[in-house]
Amino acid sequence: MVNTTILNLEQDLPDTANLETATFGMGCFWSPDAQFGSLPGVIRTRTGYAGGTSAHPTYRQMGDHTETIQVEFDPVQISFEDIVREFWRSHYPNRDAYKGRQYISLIFWESEEQRRSLEKLKKEKEQQLNEPVETEIRLFDGFTEAEERHQKYYLKRYPKALEQLAELYPEDSLLTRSTFAARLNGFVKGFGSRQQLLEECNSWPIQDKHRNVLRQVLMGLKW
Structure with missing residues (x-):
């Protein structure tokens, strides 16, 4: 968890x-x-x-x-x-x-x-x-x-992934404003790869504990 x-x-x-x-x-x-x-x-x-x-x-x-x-x-x-x-x-x-x-x-x-x-x-x-x-x-x-259903539309077509992301983003507004969710929404539509996203996470100016959480979630996502 x-x-x-x-x-x-x-x-x-x-x-x-x-x-x-x-x-x-x-x-x-x-x-x-x-x-x-x-x-x-x-x-x-x-x-x-x-x-x-x-x-x-x-x-x-x-x-x-x-x-x-x-x-x-x-x-x-x-x-x-x-x-x-x-x-x-x-x-x-x-x-x-x-x-x-x-x-x-x-x-x-x-x-x-x-x-x-x-x-x-x-x-x-x-x-x-x-x-x-x-x-x-x-x-x-x-x-x-726009209405919530139109935000990160392609990501929301994967309910299993959304269940896991709900731990990070318990409110829809947090998912909409999330950089990580924006990248995942692009990924499932065919823009970029998991490896590219992992590498980008390494370059983000965030705390190491946050980076580790994102990498853990990304590698463990079930679609």
């Missing part, structure tokens, strides 16, 4: 004040949550709704919002430009690929530096595609977190 009182990974990872945020939509939010959650330097991910005017959007009543993912990342390890390049590399960013606003290509900026980066990288992508990029680019104006 894992003693959950010794594990508080969120306190050990980089100070939230030093993190940056990227919010974007690129189709159904389940796969991007797994994909970006697997990237070293990404600390937290969550799915949600953004970009519209409808109050209190939900999955069943999204209104004019778009399915989005919000990523918190450590800019020392991965840059906003790295995130954006991965965003545009991973989907076709033009409107004729989607139906309605739910699944459009959408990305927000939160600072002038991010806006300038988006302008530069958009030109790069247009040169690669040899056609205009129609991604909607706009100032960030709010994000509504």
Whole structure:
């Protein structure tokens, strides 16, 4: 049995004040949550709704919002430009690929530096595609977190693993905000390997006792 009182990974990872945020939509939010959650330097991910005017959007009543993912990342390890390049590399960013606003290509900026980066990288992508990029680019104006069942969706398809992780994350909100869970969600979707995750755990700025718990859980998970 894992003693959950010794594990508080969120306190050990980089100070939230030093993190940056990227919010974007690129189709159904389940796969991007797994994909970006697997990237070293990404600390937290969550799915949600953004970009519209409808109050209190939900999955069943999204209104004019778009399915989005919000990523918190450590800019020392991965840059906003790295995130954006991965965003545009991973989907076709033009409107004729989607139906309605739910699944459009959408990305927000939160600072002038991010806006300038988006302008530069958009030109790069247009040169690669040899056609205009129609991604909607706009100032960030709010994000509504999606329902619990849409957070770490692929990981939650493995109830045996969830039972074991419940010792570490007894509340759903803790699982949603967990870096370790983000990596596992990516792993079960096919992003990265167990060995890569073990090696990354070794590089995290966490206490040795916490690292040992994570390695123990990772090696013992039953899917």
